[in-house]
Amino acid sequence: MRKGKFITVEGCEGVGKSTQIALLKEMFAGSGDVLFLREPGGTAISERIRSVILDIQNKGMSAVCEVLLYSAARAQLVEEVIKPALAEGKTVFCDRFTDSTFAYQGCARGLGAEAVERLNEIACAGLEPDLTIFFDLDPVAAFLRKGGADGEDRLEQEGMDFHRRVYAGYKLAAERYARRIVCVPAGGDIADVHERVVKALKERGVI
Numbered sequence: 556m557r558k559g560k561f562i563t564v565e566g567c568e569g570v571g572k573s574t575q576i577a578l579l580k581e582m583f584a585g586s587g588d589v590l591f592l593r594e595p596g597g598t599a600i601s602e603r604i605r606s607v608i609l610d611i612q613n614k615g616m617s618a619v620c621e622v623l624l625y626s627a628a629r630a631q632l633v634e635e636v637i638k639p640a641l642a643e644g645k646t647v648f649c650d651r652f653t654d655s656t657f658a659y660q661g662c663a664r665g666l667g668a669e670a671v672e673r674l675n676e677i678a679c680a681g682l683e684p685d686l687t688i689f690f691d692l693d694p695v696a697a698f699l700r701k702g703g704a705d706g707e708d709r710l711e712q713e714g715m716d717f718h719r720r721v722y723a724g725y726k727l728a729a730e731r732y733a734r735r736i737v738c739v740p741a742g743g744d745i746a747d748v749h750e751r752v753v754k755a756l757k758e759r760g761v762i
């Protein structure tokens with residue numbers, strides 16, 4: 556039985572997602588009832604899958620192989636960590652989740668919304684976020700803000716067109732899942748963006 560709230564955090568590279576998550580962690584510090592996770596990752600198996608996905612040596616990975624690996628990492632995380640935590644009444648924040656797959660693999664890689672939705676359903680086994688915070692910032696501005704590609708992982712090495720398609724995918728997801736996704740403008744002051752996040756959490760009864 557599910558009791559806790561499940562919140563996912565989404566956005567293109569460089570939107571300031573990590574900074575905002577760090578502020579949320581500070582805000583909830585000391586509360587044992589709040590869990591912060593990231594995707595792909597969060598379990599020993601999912602972290603191993605992550606390293607395969609992001610390895611720059613795996614340049615030849617097909618789009619289908621990629622989406623199945625993200626889904627496999629998610630299935631493990633949902634079953635091993637997220638569902639049990641929610642059942643105990645914990646609040647769970649996850650840095651990226653199904654909308655990343657929708658935007659990156661469904662739209663940017665061109666696998667299509669329906670195929671990704673089917674895979675997401677299988678991986679999540681009925682679990683859906685109560686709230687998704689989408690940090691909305693023009694992808695070119697975001698990418699430049701973080702200093703361009705630093706070559707740390709395979710996805711970051713994609714060109715600007717790829718990141719534009721990711722952004723278009725997120726905008727489509729925000730329309731398609733309007734009930735769940737809140738668009739938070741990610742430009743401007745870090746503190747102002749944090750305020751917007753806190754407001755969204757209050758409005759959805761998370762805090």
Ligand code: TMP
Binds near residue numbers: 651653
């Ligand atoms: P991170 O840089 O936020 O840790 O995420 C790792 C990369 O994986 C990032 O480039 C986004 C990408 N990604 C997908 O392409 N599909 C997914 O389903 C997820 C969760 C992440």
